[in-house]
Amino acid sequence: MKVLLTGATGFIGSKLLPVLTQEKYDVYTIGRSNLDYAKHTKLDLKDNFAIENLMQSLKPDICLNLAWFVKHKIYWNSDENLDCLSLSTKLMKEFYKNNPNGIFYGFGTFYQYLHDTHIGNNLYTKSKIKTYEILKDFASLSNYKTSWGFIHNVYGKGEPSEKIISYLITKLRNKEEVFVQNPFNKFDFINVVDIANQIFYAIKNNYIGDFDICYGTSFTTQEIAYMICDILNVSKDLIKINHQSDQKFEISSKPLDIYKNINIKDRLCEMIDNL
Template identity: 30%
Template sequence: MKLMLTGATGFVGSQLLPLLAEQGISVVVVGRTKPAGFASSQFIQADLLAEQSLTEQFQAAGCSHLLHLAWQVEHGKFWSSLDNVAWIYASVRLVDAFARAGGRHVVVAGSCAEYSKSAGPCDEYLTATRADTLYGTAKDATHQLLRHYCAQHQLSLGWARLFLPYGATEDRRKIISALLDALGNKAPLFKVQLHHIRDFIHVSDVARALLTLVKKQAEGSFNVCFGQAISIQQLIELAGRLLQIDTTAFIRASSEQPAQESYLIGNNQRLAALGWSPQITLEQGIKKMISRRPH
């Protein structure tokens, strides 16, 4: 197996590179920026949003598997950015070039944002994909287009719906990092919906899940999630306990008026059937984040 990887310098992709090296998997990175310390012979410089033919470069690379992570994910902007529409076309064009170069298996990062906010654990084949954001809609549209394309061109496709990855290297504006900063008086207080229910998964578990889908040549949709629910209030209380901070006043001051019920948790049994299971609990993950934060 020889793997082609996009999004290698991103939050999830940067966790994958050492994992691939550890397992001795040959990898070729495609993107605008070569990862630090990465050999030039294993890098194809390309702007995936640009109109350029990549088939010849892909043929020369000789990769059998593709893991596509690249997308517009700038915090606070990606939900409604028109770049989401551009990434639909870019993703299909990427897979087409890969197929023309003789590729056999594709894994693409989708999102839990494809789902409607349901009253129970999201199931890959029972829960409706009714996204309420441009980002989620674009991911779902990409999935549908690639599903048909791969079926017509004899490629197997694994679609990985990532829930809420977190970890020490995440954007400091993401919910867990932002809460740790606010609780530690390193950032202003911000409002939250205390009753919202979410499913957080450590980024290292996400990386292992994606690699499992690649190595198993898994086909179909898979929830990449921990599979346990926690409310934002419980998250604040957990972070406070680990920081040894009383969160009573913080919770009272940060609470927004209750909005419509929002429940986003995944069923990970399809992924678990491939031999994967999450290794890092939310408490362990937040402890890791705290230990790596500057004092």
């Protein structure tokens, strides 16, 4: 089975690549950065001609499009989102042109569920929504097989230190005060390694349609902070609440069968040990 993976040098893609190769998939990767992998092609993802030639040459059975601009704190309203939208539509067009029986996997964000809130009102979320809509409409015209994974609140080893889980662990380990914003909003926090495994599970089972990449259990940021306090055996008085918004939400999520009973506290312990 020939697989084309974009975003292989990214936070999720770098965890997914070894899973796929270990399972004997014939994986090819593309991206703007160098990668110490024999089947990697470095190319400008804005180069439509290069993408056309690559797809015509490879004719992959599966395309996993994880490439997107996600530089922390910058990506929300960066015009790079428009380039990523354009790349995604070009990839799906060329993919189906060269293998109409293949499966194209696109990946979005749980923020798509929040498009009508202040949290979802940004160019990143809107670009993901538009990519999703184009993929669905384009695939339906010719009965192409497609799948879309909604990635929930990702964390894990190697994430930016400013991300909420790493921030909480680092500060609380040093017995420093932490400030939790919007403490009552509930998220499904999922470790990046489990995201990679869920994507592999979907591929292995030829999953078609939409699916949530999550654990299926949501927690407030305050609850996560208290769990970390318990693990580190530090006082919960270090948690300071900052009520930025009166808007509260909880996203309903339904995981694939592979991860229905994950204990997030165990995953947090692993994160603490590896940070």
